[in-house]
Structures are given as structure tokens and as C-alpha cells.
Amino acid sequence: MTILAIPGSLRTGSINRSLLEAAVEEAPEGVTIRILDLAGLPFYNGDLDNPADWPAEALAFADALRSADGVLFATPEYNHVFPGVLGNALDWASRPLGSVAPLKRKPVAVMGASPGLIGTARAQDHLKFVLMTIGAQVYSASGLVVGSARAKFEDGQLTDSETRRRLSLFLEAFVTYVHAEPVPALC
Numbered sequence: 001m002t003i004l005a006i007p008g009s010l011r012t013g014s015i016n017r018s019l020l021e022a023a024v025e026e027a028p029e030g031v032t033i034r035i036l037d038l039a040g041l042p043f044y045n046g047d048l049d050n051p052a053d054w055p056a057e058a059l060a061f062a063d064a065l066r067s068a069d070g071v072l073f074a075t076p077e078y079n080h081v082f083p084g085v086l087g088n089a090l091d092w093a094s095r096p097l098g099s100v101a102p103l104k105r106k107p108v109a110v111m112g113a114s115p116g117l118i119g120t121a122r123a124q125d126h127l128k129f130v131l132m133t134i135g136a137q138v139y140s141a142s143g144l145v146v147g148s149a150r151a152k153f154e155d156g157q158l159t160d161s162e163t164r165r166r167l168s169l170f171l172e173a174f175v176t177y178v179h180a181e182p183v184p185a186l187c
Ligand code: FNR
Pocket: 009, 010, 011, 013, 014, 015, 016, 017, 076, 077, 078, 079, 080, 081, 113, 114, 115, 116, 117, 119, 120
């Protein structure tokens, strides 16, 4: 099983990227977690939204989403919502490009880390709402919220053992969900 992991931050030293790197290390047996950077994805532009004009980076992004069994987002919280870089990615991911939108019926999960006490809980709720709106199968039994993150990461490594334990349980639960929610063949 392959899980595509998407950080909602472009920042060097992003704690959300570090959280996904820890997820790669904690991946359950038989599961490959691959991090996909959004840095090269252009802004969605309706003028390009036809099969002849989709930018190569957006096509590659859609292909990566389509070929993954599930998608794991790690979102920062900017002004109580998820960053625009993720909103832009979801705009592309919601477009059908002549067939079915790449996130339609795709099992997805959301987590996030921030220095604040409530660790992206508000941003995660907004992100789940948008994911549901575009038809993804959102794993919502429990999110993984990592607050007070400055004390939990050091030099890009998740050093807090309790958070690592919670991350591992979260990944196990999401993978079980992905197994139970096979992506149906849509046409
Ligand atoms: C923030 N930050 C922030 N944190 C939070 O818990 N709630 C919030 O509403 C905001 N708002 C916000 C707005 C903007 C524009 C910035 C740049 C930052 C702080 C944010 O959580 C912190 O910078 C994280 O480190 C960002 O995540 P990455 O880049 O480390 O993954």
C-alpha cells in the first residue's frame, strides 16, 4: 500500500514536514509513505483547465494522487485555517480533467502541528470540510493534533515519544480505514 503524504508548508524546517518525515519512519508494515512537495504546483487558473492546457506539474500532481491508495495531509494553521498552498492544491485536485477528480472517493486523513496549544485543530476542521466537499473519503474518527510543537521537535526530528506513539496509532488506524474503503472503479 502506498500513502501519499502532503505537507501544507513550503518552509525549510517546517514542523509539518518533519511530522510527515516521522510518519515515514513509523509507517506500518507493508506501507510506503511518500512525501510530495507542493512547491512546484502553479496557481489554479481556469484558463488552463482543459485537457490540452493543464500544466505538467498539475498533471503530475493529479497522477500522484490517483495512484496512491490514500493521502495524508499535514497542515499548518494560518489565521485559523489551512494555508493557501493547500487550498490551491485542493482546487486542482477537485477538477475532473475529462474523467474523475483525483481525490474523489480517495481515503484521506489530516494531521498537523503548530507551536500553539490547540495544534491546528481549527485548520484541520476547515481542511476536512473542503475534502468532504470535493468527495474524498475523509478519515475523521480522530485527527492527530500536535500542539506546543516547539518542545516536540529538534533539528527537524520528532523527539517527543508520546507524540511518536500517537502518530504510530494514528497511522495504523488510517491504514485500516484505507483497507476498508477501497477506491471503487469510477467512470
Ligand atoms: C501562523 N501560525 C499560527 N499558528 C496557530 O496555531 N494558529 C494560527 O492561526 C496561526 N496563524 C499563522 C499565520 C501565519 C501567516 C503564519 C506564518 C503563522 C504559526 C504557525 O503555526 C507556525 O509558523 C508553524 O510553524 C507553521 O508550520 P510549519 O511551516 O512549521 O509547518
